Amino acid sequence: MIQAAIFGFGNIGSGVAAVLEENCKQVAKAVPGGIHVKYILDIRDFPDSPFADRIVHDIDVILSDPEIKVVCETMGGKEPAFTFSKRALEKGISVCSSNKELVEAFGPELLRIASENHCSYLFEASVGGGIPLLTPLLQNLAQEEIQSVTGILNGTTNYILTKMERYGADYAQVLKEAQDLGYAERNPAADVEGHDTGRKISIISSLISGKTIRFDDIYTEGITKITPVDFTWAKANGYSIKLLGRSKKAADPSGDGTAQIEVMTAPFLVKEGHPLYGVCDVFNGVLVHGNMVDDVMFYGRGAGKLPTGSAVVADMILAAKNIGQTVPVEWNPEVLVPVPSGECINAFFVRMNSTDAEKTRTVFADKISAVWSAQDDAEFVFVTCQMQENCFFDLLGKAGEALSVIRVL
Numbered sequence: 001m002i003q004a005a006i007f008g009f010g011n012i013g014s015g016v017a018a019v020l021e022e023n024c025k026q027v028a029k030a031v032p033g034g035i036h037v038k039y040i041l042d043i044r045d046f047p048d049s050p051f052a053d054r055i056v057h058d059i060d061v062i063l064s065d066p067e068i069k070v071v072c073e074t075m076g077g078k079e080p081a082f083t084f085s086k087r088a089l090e091k092g093i094s095v096c097s098s099n100k101e102l103v104e105a106f107g108p109e110l111l112r113i114a115s116e117n118h119c120s121y122l123f124e125a126s127v128g129g130g131i132p133l134l135t136p137l138l139q140n141l142a143q144e145e146i147q148s149v150t151g152i153l154n155g156t157t158n159y160i161l162t163k164m165e166r167y168g169a170d171y172a173q174v175l176k177e178a179q180d181l182g183y184a185e186r187n188p189a190a191d192v193e194g195h196d197t198g199r200k201i202s203i204i205s206s207l208i209s210g211k212t213i214r215f216d217d218i219y220t221e222g223i224t225k226i227t228p229v230d231f232t233w234a235k236a237n238g239y240s241i242k243l244l245g246r247s248k249k250a251a252d253p254s255g256d257g258t259a260q261i262e263v264m265t266a267p268f269l270v271k272e273g274h275p276l277y278g279v280c281d282v283f284n285g286v287l288v289h290g291n292m293v294d295d296v297m298f299y300g301r302g303a304g305k306l307p308t309g310s311a312v313v314a315d316m317i318l319a320a321k322n323i324g325q326t327v328p329v330e331w332n333p334e335v336l337v338p339v340p341s342g343e344c345i346n347a348f349f350v351r352m353n354s355t356d357a358e359k360t361r362t363v364f365a366d367k368i369s370a371v372w373s374a375q376d377d378a379e380f381v382f383v384t385c386q387m388q389e390n391c392f393f394d395l396l397g398k399a400g401e402a403l404s405v406i407r408v409l
Ligand SMILES: NC(=O)c1ccc[n+]([C@@H]2O[C@H](COP(=O)([O-])OP(=O)(O)OC[C@H]3O[C@@H](n4cnc5c(N)ncnc54)[C@H](OP(=O)(O)O)[C@@H]3O)[C@@H](O)[C@H]2O)c1
Pocket: 007, 008, 009, 010, 011, 012, 013, 041, 042, 043, 044, 074, 075, 076, 077, 080, 098, 099, 100, 101, 125, 126, 129, 302, 303, 304, 305, 308
């Protein structure tokens, strides 16, 4: 039996305890004797919880117990999660985290400390909640040259966009409904401004490149400007609108083999028939393209107590099976700056007032690949061909003020 502890008994921490309890037989098949939660660290007491007798408020109680071999960090935020994780790793205790903010900011450092202390730092649950994604990327797809990863990585924004599409509802109205249902936080910025997706695509990009791609270097755009009218146009032309995190290998113009990568978080029009088109509500979907395996799709619940708790427990099992050694995760601290967004290649959906139609047609000329509006429409709506973003915004500046601009996948 492996003795474990939970740091942070909130949504996910209590999910970890529930998964270990309810699925103890399944866990014991993988780890002889199973994994037993000996301590739970939290600020609060939980007198009504069946785990009330295991709550402690002092981390040293856990770190000074030589029986503890694995902990899960489900506290969230950078501090004290970083200090607590570091101290556990320095004691040779493996740490399994669901905390994307911490992983994005300190992943390579915590991995190094784990390796120096013959234990593991694992973070499957930090991206895609319950969906096994990072481990398959690192293990089952290790032989692949990953050419792109495109994902719907945030359940809250996918829920909001799905409702806007289905019911023609306004963004603010759906956000309020999502908050009332507990799907969106009272301060929804991290979700709706794209930061949560950005952190996740930063972690994915770092793992597929083996270097560090910082969230701060990634172009990040949220969903706050998407309107019901955008959906009307998209729907009428066989598209949906999804917030995507996208990472793709870029052309190597210098030809010197220098790795280049385009990374972006933004809303995209996604065509019917594309594997991500049908990923709706709170679900997440991630499409990986490898040079040999072609397309591989991951789909499931990207958040929630039990799905995310399940992913944390998967890591705890892996760590428990590797006591005394480090489960390898290649992530070099060397920073790789992605291609500037202006140099990325994309197609765009554009809505203009029809009064600007003639000028826009002249300015964009052969860069327009399809016009969606009829001549007597109040709006001039078109889709461009694939072009450099700098070039697109330059032309748009000459054409007039757009009512809406959304990239097209
Ligand atoms: N919710 C999801 O579906 C989901 C999915 C994937 C990943 N994650 C990530 O998982 C992490 C946890 O999320 P969550 O939703 O479970 O958050 P949560 O419900 O707020 O749980 C965090 C828990 O940690 C406790 N805590 C905070 N600071 C502490 C400290 N200094 N010492 C001891 N305990 C402390 C909190 O206590 P108080 O409540 O008293 O502050 C709370 O009980 C976050 O990084 C989140 O991004 C969440």
